[in-house]
Amino acid sequence: MKMNTTGRTSFLPRRLAARLSGSQAAASWSRPVVQIATAGVALGIALIIAASAIVHGFQSEVRDLVVGFGSDIQILSRDLQHQHVILNREVEQRVVSMDEVKSIHPFFTMPGLVQSAETLEGVVVKGIGPDTYQDMLEQSMKFGRVPTLTSSDSLVLSQELLSQLDLELGNRVTVYLIGGPTGMRPKTLTVGGVYETGLLEYDASFVFIPQGIIQQMAGWGLEAQVRITPNSEAEALVFGASNPVRFEWTGVNAVAERVPLSWHGSGPHDLKEVMGFQSVELVVAPRSVGQALAADTVWLRPSDAGWEAFPAGGAWRYRASGYEVFLNDHSNLGVSDEAIYAALPLGWGTETVLEQAPEMFTWLGMLDLNVEIIIGLMVLISVINMTSALLIIILERRSMVGMLKALGMTDGQVLRMFFWQAVRIIGRGFLIGNLIGFALVVLQQETGLIQLDPKAYYVDVVPIRIDLAYIFGIELLAFIICAASMFLPAWASMRILPAAALKLKN
Known part of the structure; x- marks a missing residue:
């Protein structure tokens, strides 16, 4: 065998x-x-x-x-006349429900200048608030703290800027915000915090302040108020307008019908003329349609003590520079960008972090x-x-x-x-x-x-x-x-x- x-x-x-x-x-x-x-x-x-x-x-x-300073994807307005977005909860929910999206936050930025006694530096001023992304800033804090609603006159700058401007914690510094209806507006703030990321190009460029300051100074919307005099007269007050505005007075009568009033201008107007009305509505809007300012509203309602004013609080409160979107997986940036863009309203666009910092x-x-x-x-x-x-x-x-x-x-x-x-x-x-x-x-x-x-x-x-x-x-x-x-x-x-x-x- x-x-x-x-x-x-x-x-x-x-x-x-x-x-x-x-x-x-x-x-x-x-x-x-x-x-x-x-x-x-x-x-x-x-x-x-x-x-x-x-x-x-x-x-x-x-x-x-880099993403901490600017996010994976930014949602922006493509309208050259209105380079801000109206905060939209429906869009936020639509985007954050995507599997690839980790979170979405509004952001607020303006170009600016920071001036100390001896030095002037150009910076990007970024707003922080209860809904903004602050993780990177909080992790990078060296001294002080991040501003809150109770410290609205505080700002945070980097250790690099602190040295360049020869400042210390607690010093007063003037910040010039460039843009808005007046072109440039100064704001004196207190150095309340110092951060350091090590990314010097960004540390030397970014200053953080409460978002409300940017919203007001950017001229994204009017703020209307009504002063009621002891003689029961209503006089409109307008803030944030550098050009003429129009006043639209509308009443709601006893049978809940909206009735245009014959009042013109800011007043004062006699409230006795609307005796028996359920309410009066004032809408203050730019006279020119092309202006980038958003309208604001004030409601007047009668009470036992007389007429009371209920302002909406300013149209600027509902505006932002855009949204910051953070992803779960950075490797699918292009696919995620296309999916987010498809979910946006007409006139909105996206910009990835690769486009923000290509170099x-x-x-x-x-x-x-x-x-x-x-x-x-x-x-x-x-x-x-x-x-x-x-x-x-x-x-x-x-x-x-x-x-x-x-x-x-x-x-x-x-x-x-x-x-x-x-x-x-x-x-x-x-x-x-x-x-x-x-x-x-x-x-x-x-x-x-x-x-x-x-x-x-x-x-x-x-x-x-x-x-x-x-x-x-x-x-x-x-x-x-x-x-x-x-x-x-x-x-x-x-x-x-x-x-x-x-x-x-x-």
């Missing part, structure tokens, strides 16, 4: 490779070379892990800071090239080290190869034997490199051992972000390249002639 030896012979190269890498390797004079090659592979893998974790961590930290993200993208160069160099060095080591191993085992060939082993089996021996060495190097690399990055992630100068690097410690899928993919590709490259030096074993090898041994 003929025995099937195909299975045995197919595993023979691996078994011999395992024996050569095991007990026999300890007595081999090529052992130091193998150890050096293993160390080289391990060092390369450790550097690949560290480089990818640091670069991805740096990209993530800087991106989060910053172009630079961050170029950092990937550094990682790719490091990976390429480490793989090349590993291949060179392993090629040298394998050639030395083949040279040492030359007589053994001759004997194996004399006993009937084919050239292909000899080649595979040395190939598998090289693969085992590479695998050992990868294992050691992973242990060292992950130990180093986890140590840095947990302790922040290596410190940095934020003025030069934007962050105060070396940031770490471990992307296991990315590292696994890179290591798999590197392993395949290194292993495939070993066929070339292993091919040298095929040129060994049994007679010459055995003669050399004798």
Whole structure:
């Protein structure tokens, strides 16, 4: 009966490779070379892990800071005459209900100037309030606190601006808001807080104040009030208008019919003329349709004590520069942008963080090239080290190869034997490199051992972000390249002639 030896012979190269890498390797004079090659592979893998974790961590930290100043996606008005949006709860609910959206907040910004006794700096003034995004600012506070509704004369500026303006916490400073009906309006505020993110380009540009100041000074809407005199006369007062406005007086009579009144202008008007009416409504609106000011309303209602005024509180309260949208997954920015845009009213648009700061993200993208160069160099060095080591191993085992060939082993089996021996060495190097690399990055992630100068690097410690899928993919590709490259030096074993090898041994 003929025995099937195909299975045995197919595993023979691996078994011999395992024996050569095991007990026999300890007595081999090529052992130091193998150890050096293993160390080289391990060092390369450790550097690949560290480089990818640091670069991805740096990209993530800087991106989060940029997003903290401006969000992933901003919703803006595309109307050149009305560069603000009307706060719309329906739109907010529509956007926040999307799976990819984490949160949505109104934002309020104006260009401005900050003036101290000696210095004047151009800044972006951003409003903060109960509904605005403040997480980044609160996490970056060094001194003081974020302004609240009870501290409406307070502002927060960066440590960089504080030094440039030669100010201290509690100092008074004048902020000029540029724009609105009057062009430029000053507001004296108190330095109530100091923040520092390390992103100096943004730290030197952003100042935070209560949102109500921006809403009022931006000229996004009129504010109407009615003063009722002791003689029962109603006189309209208007704030926030630099151009003529019109006054529309309407009454609601005893049978709940709306009746236009013959009153013209701000008054005063005699309320005795509307005796018996349920209410009087005043709408103050810009006289010109093209003006960017929104109308405001005041209601007058009779009571036992006489007529009382109930103002809406100013149309500016319901306006904002736009909305800030924060996403759960930054990688789907383009898809999320299209979905949000489709949910917006006519005349509204979107702008992604990539469009807000293209130069910053172009630079961050170029950092990937550094990682790719490091990976390429480490793989090349590993291949060179392993090629040298394998050639030395083949040279040492030359007589053994001759004997194996004399006993009937084919050239292909000899080649595979040395190939598998090289693969085992590479695998050992990868294992050691992973242990060292992950130990180093986890140590840095947990302790922040290596410190940095934020003025030069934007962050105060070396940031770490471990992307296991990315590292696994890179290591798999590197392993395949290194292993495939070993066929070339292993091919040298095929040129060994049994007679010459055995003669050399004798």
